Amino acid sequence: MSDSIALWRAEHANFATLLDLLERQLDLFHKGEKPDYELMLDIMFYMTHYPDVLHHPKEDLACARIKERDVNARPIVDELTEQHARLKDCGDALVRALDDIVNGSITAREHVEVPGRAYVADFRSHMLHEETAILPLAAKLLRDRDWAAIDAAIRHIDDPLFGKNGEERYAALRRQIARDARPSKAITR
Numbered sequence: 001m002s003d004s005i006a007l008w009r010a011e012h013a014n015f016a017t018l019l020d021l022l023e024r025q026l027d028l029f030h031k032g033e034k035p036d037y038e039l040m041l042d043i044m045f046y047m048t049h050y051p052d053v054l055h056h057p058k059e060d061l062a063c064a065r066i067k068e069r070d071v072n073a074r075p076i077v078d079e080l081t082e083q084h085a086r087l088k089d090c091g092d093a094l095v096r097a098l099d100d101i102v103n104g105s106i107t108a109r110e111h112v113e114v115p116g117r118a119y120v121a122d123f124r125s126h127m128l129h130e131e132t133a134i135l136p137l138a139a140k141l142l143r144d145r146d147w148a149a150i151d152a153a154i155r156h157i158d159d160p161l162f163g164k165n166g167e168e169r170y171a172a173l174r175r176q177i178a179r180d181a182r183p184s185k186a187i188t189r
């Protein structure tokens with residue numbers, strides 16, 4: 001597997017971790033508990049500042065090359081590209097709503113629960129679609145020189161949450177992810 005495909009999958013795994021975390025916060029509404037809105041905002045801020053800024057634009061470039069080489073891939077590529085735009089709009093709207101809640105200018109639940117759940121479901125299904133329909137095609141049709149051209153065409157940014165030099169604004173989110181990943185969590189005595 002090329003490094004680019006491995007990175008693509010690894011990023012999906014990171015996003016899936018965040019979607020699980022976001023969903024657990026949304027579940028708290030049903031237990032009558034208050035979710036951690038700041039954590040939710042950190043998650044959505046990341047989703048709109050890394051996947052939307054680097055991961056999806058890079059996929060769009062990869063998909064454009066796939067489409068040129070396999071006409072049968074056109075409908076699915078077009079659909080995934082449209083989904084990128086929709087996910088970005090929904091993600092931006094959630095950031096605004098969560099920002100308003102954290103800053104105290106609106107009250108909660110209805111502004112985030114339904115759109116939050118829709119975002120989680122849409123993002124998961126989008127990734128599944130890519131993994132089943134596009135990644136195998138990318139592995140088959142794209143060569144190292146394609147990935148080099150894609151990387152050269154995109155403005156690279158380091159992953160501000162999972163990357164080596166993680167940004168300070170995600171420190172609390174990183175701690176939460178580390179707590180969730182701790183194996184001792186599963187041990188009950």
Ligand SMILES: [Fe+2]
Nearest residue numbers: 056059084130
């Ligand atoms: Fe995508």
Ligand SMILES: [Fe+2]
Nearest residue numbers: 055059127130
């Ligand atoms: Fe993706």
